Amino acid sequence: MNTPIFEFLAARRSVKPDRLAAPGPTPEQLRQILTVGARVPDHKKLAPWRFIVFEGDARKSVGEVFAKACQAEESQPPSHVRLDMERERFLRAPLVVAVVSSLKPRPGAPEWEQILSAAAVCYNTCLAANALGFGTTWLTEWIAYSKTVREALGLKESERIAGFLYIGQPMEKPEERERPVIENLITEWTA
Numbered sequence: 001m002n003t004p005i006f007e008f009l010a011a012r013r014s015v016k017p018d019r020l021a022a023p024g025p026t027p028e029q030l031r032q033i034l035t036v037g038a039r040v041p042d043h044k045k046l047a048p049w050r051f052i053v054f055e056g057d058a059r060k061s062v063g064e065v066f067a068k069a070c071q072a073e074e075s076q077p078p079s080h081v082r083l084d085m086e087r088e089r090f091l092r093a094p095l096v097v098a099v100v101s102s103l104k105p106r107p108g109a110p111e112w113e114q115i116l117s118a119a120a121v122c123y124n125t126c127l128a129a130n131a132l133g134f135g136t137t138w139l140t141e142w143i144a145y146s147k148t149v150r151e152a153l154g155l156k157e158s159e160r161i162a163g164f165l166y167i168g169q170p171m172e173k174p175e176e177r178e179r180p181v182i183e184n185l186i187t188e189w190t191a
């Protein structure tokens with residue numbers, strides 16, 4: 001048994017975006033993280049996903065998109081506090097990576113499986129960053145489902161945000177959270 005890997009997985013926890021400090025990964029580390037992150041099971045080898053990286057001032061400019069989307073899509077006019085929060089959404093961490101599920105119609109590769117592969121990319125990217133010592137969290141929040149945001153990010157009809165991955169230096173070790181009782185989730189096929 002590879003004990004260090006097992007212990008790493010057994011102790012894994014997300015770190016909230018506002019507890020992720022600079023510096024984020026170097027360009028070389030980011031390349032490594034995304035290369036390992038994309039090393040996932042992928043039926044028919046379609047690579048039905050892609051990454052959008054938000055770093056530096058890009059985190060600020062995309063915040064203007066979020067504020068505009070919020071104004072356009074909320075039923076009530078949003079407060080200044082809310083709009084400022086939207087502007088600062090990606091400034092919570094030094095790096096945000098969007099994983100985009102990008103469906104590629106192909107016989108033998110059902111859409112569902114392509115979506116599952118994108119989820120595997122999200123998790124694997126987090127683990128790769130964690131293995132290099134970074135904290136991460138995988139969020140969607142309303143921005144993943146906003147038409148205005150989708151358009152601004154250049155998503156096609158066949159694409160969806162699988163996750164926004166926040167990456168940075170963990171400012172603290174998160175406490176353990178409650179986990180499901182695994183026995184309650186397991187049945188044995190006996191027929």
Ligand SMILES: Cc1cc2nc3c(=O)[nH]c(=O)nc-3n(C[C@H](O)[C@H](O)[C@H](O)COP(=O)(O)O)c2cc1C
Pocket residue numbers: 012013014015137138139140141142162163177
């Ligand atoms: C697809 C997906 C979307 C998520 N979106 C959110 C979100 O928008 N807001 C949130 O608080 N947590 C969200 N989470 C949960 C966090 O990623 C995080 O895993 C969890 O809160 C802490 O559990 P952990 O320490 O086991 O990772 C999402 C998880 C998944 C898988």
